Amino acid sequence: MSRATVELPAGVRAFLARPDTATLTTLRADGTPHVTPVRFTYDAGAGLARVTTRAAAGKARNVAAGGPAARVALCQADGFRWVTLEGRATVTDDPERLAEAVRRYTARYRAAPPAPPDLVVIEIAVDRVLSLNL
Structure with missing residues (x-):
């Protein structure tokens, strides 16, 4: 599958x-934000951010419940420098x-x-990047 990728400056x-x-922000069923600290990776070539988690975790349940329209925001910050990656998210347990x-x-x-028995990955197809001081 081909995916349009967002070009990122070298500093970002x-x-x-x-x-x-x-922090990963997902939306609960009632529309309120659910914000959790996470570790993640960003694959610039594929335009994907990835977060491993448990299938039972709130963030994974929120993404799954949102279906193909589920959008999330992932924000890494250090003082007054930050990058937010936004996009559609899916949850998969594909090996x-x-x-x-x-x-x-x-x-x-x-x-x-961590490798719990219900390990899944949230994949975020990044289509918007916001940053400050980078």
């Missing part, structure tokens, strides 16, 4: 490569996609993510 790409945490998410997470954070 470097910032997103740091082993920092971010190949999980393996890719785990591989990228391990490379970024130098440790494998």
Whole structure:
């Protein structure tokens, strides 16, 4: 599947490569925001941000309940520097996609993510990037 990708300036790409945490904002069924700290990876070539989590986690349930229209925001901040990645999100337990998410997470954070039996990956097809001071 071909996906249009958002071109990121070098400073933004470097910032997103740091082993920092971010906040992921999903929407609950009643429309209120659910914000959680997460570790994530960004694949510029595919235009995908990935967050591994449990299928039972609120963030995964919120994305799944939103169907194909589910949108999320992922924001990494350091003082007055920040990047927000926005886009449509899906949840999958596909073994190949999980393996890719785990591989990228391990490379970024130098440790494998937790591996609960209900591990899934939230994939965000990034279509909007906002940043400040990068």
